[in-house]
Amino acid sequence: MPPALSILECDVGRGLFAAEVIAAGCEILRFTGPLLTLNEVRANGAGAANALQIGVDRYLDLDGPGRFANHSCTPNAGVVDNTRLVALRAIAAGEEIRFDYSTTISDGWTMACRCGSPDCRGLVVAFQLLPPLLQRRYAVLGVVQRFMLEEVEA
Numbered sequence: 001m002p003p004a005l006s007i008l009e010c011d012v013g014r015g016l017f018a019a020e021v022i023a024a025g026c027e028i029l030r031f032t033g034p035l036l037t038l039n040e041v042r043a044n045g046a047g048a049a050n051a052l053q054i055g056v057d058r059y060l061d062l063d064g065p066g067r068f069a070n071h072s073c074t075p076n077a078g079v080v081d082n083t084r085l086v087a088l089r090a091i092a093a094g095e096e097i098r099f100d101y102s103t104t105i106s107d108g109w110t111m112a113c114r115c116g117s118p119d120c121r122g123l124v125v126a127f128q129l130l131p132p133l134l135q136r137r138y139a140v141l142g143v144v145q146r147f148m149l150e151e152v153e154a
């Protein structure tokens with residue numbers, strides 16, 4: 001049974017929240033949506049922030065609750081196997097569920113960050129541009145899109 005979730009107002013619009021306690025390692029949801037190329041994502045303009053990169057020129061135009069998962073520089077969730085959102089630690093009921101968008105970005109897309117974390121990087125950038133230690137931490141946690149790890153290791 002996937003955990004109960006709610007979509008609530010938050011300081012960046014709407015966000016995805018735990019409606020009950022979610023245990024560490026638990027699958028929160030699977031990202032779904034129509035498959036797009038990078039050109040199609042760029043043609044979407046403002047909607048580009050709703051695209052999840054799952055391959056070199058492959059994106060999901062997110063629908064469902066996954067569309068509302070916001071970014072954090074200190075995330076409580078991560079993306080495993082391209083489309084599974086998994087809890088990195090226990091998440092309290094009422095807590096917003098967020099992952100680090102940089103773990104799924106390899107193109108030139110950037111976003112100013114106001115996530116409020118003491119470790120906020122200020123700008124969300126491609127995975128390759130993260131500090132090497134942070135890249136390694138996410139790789140060890142298994143929450144980096146596979147096609148990007150192949151690029152880093154190559």
Ligand SMILES: [Zn+2]
Nearest residue numbers: 073113115120
């Ligand atoms: Zn941040």
